[in-house]
Amino acid sequence: GENVEQHPSTLSVQEGDSAVIKCTYSDSASNYFPWYKQELGKGPQLIIDIRSNVGEKKDQRIAVTLNKTAKHFSLHITETQPEDSAVYFCAASETSGTYKYIFGTGTRLKVLA
Amino acid sequence: GAVVSQHPSRVICKSGTSVKIECRSLDFQATTMFWYRQFPKQSLMLMATSNEGSKATYEQGVEKDKFLINHASLTLSTLTVTSAHPEDSSFYICSLYRQGLTDTQYFGPGTRLTVL
Numbered sequence: 001g002e003n004v005e006q007h008p009s010t011l012s013v014q015e016g017d018s019a020v021i022k023c024t025y026s027d028s029a030s031n032y033f034p035w036y037k038q039e040l041g042k043g044p045q046l047i048i049d050i051r052s053n054v055g056e057k058k059d060q061r062i063a064v065t066l067n068k069t070a071k072h073f074s075l076h077i078t079e080t081q082p083e084d085s086a087v088y089f090c091a092a093s094e095t096s097g098t099y100k101y102i103f104g105t106g107t108r109l110k111v112l113a
Numbered sequence: 114g115a116v117v118s119q120h121p122s123r124v125i126c127k128s129g130t131s132v133k134i135e136c137r138s139l140d141f142q143a144t145t146m147f148w149y150r151q152f153p154k155q156s157l158m159l160m161a162t163s164n165e166g167s168k169a170t171y172e173q174g175v176e177k178d179k180f181l182i183n184h185a186s187l188t189l190s191t192l193t194v195t196s197a198h199p200e201d202s203s204f205y206i207c208s209l210y211r212q213g214l215t216d217t218q219y220f221g222p223g224t225r226l227t228v229l
Contacts, residue, residue: 032216032217034217034218036220041223041225042222042223043117043119043206043220043221043222043223044157044206044220045220046114046217046218046219046220049217089156089157093216098162098170099145099162099210099212099216099218100147100159100162101159101218103156103157104156105155105156106155106156108154
């Protein structure tokens with residue numbers, strides 16, 4: 001079955017700097033990769049996603065890149081702000097037709113003012 | 114996107130009692146919903162897949178008689194934790210699957226369960 005690894009587990013950056021979180025997956029047939037942001041005590045919120053037929057997608061300060069050959073995808077946040085501080089989860093869709101996701105272990109991002 | 118609500122947001126109960134958590138889709142009909150639990154500083158753990166009009170599919174290791182799931186309509190799924198014990202204390206989150214251009218799950222705000 002699918003396995004997703006996420007790194008780093010914690011990340012501290014200065015406000016205004018960029019942050020990069022990386023995930024690798026094992027099932028080459030996975031075709032959908034969402035990223036979620038979870039603030040303390042709240043449910044995860046979708047921030048960006050990418051399908052396997054696209055190499056890169058950008059939405060303002062957030063971008064996601066996908067390398068199908070290497071089976072890894074990354075979240076890039078530029079010009080970080082204190083409100084970006086949260087836990088970020090990557091996920092990969094299962095290919096069994098169940099609509100399930102396999103989640104990474106999460107990255108706790110802290111943006112220092 | 115999608116708007117998902119959960120009720121209650123927080124519940125404290127005594128050991129041995131049952132607790133029902135509701136998950137509602139407010140803006141579309143969801144044939145598939147998911148229930149997760151999350152322990153502090155950990156990732157999301159899928160408990161079961163809830164399909165409207167049929168029995169839920171439970172993940173390995175999740176007791177179906179303890180965590181009862183009912184998806185009676187296209188906008189409501191409920192999770193009942195039966196005979197709750199302190200080890201059931203956790204953050205329970207539902208998600209709705211929205212099929213379309215992207216196959217996306219949208220999450221509810223979560224329910225914090227504390228069993229005394």
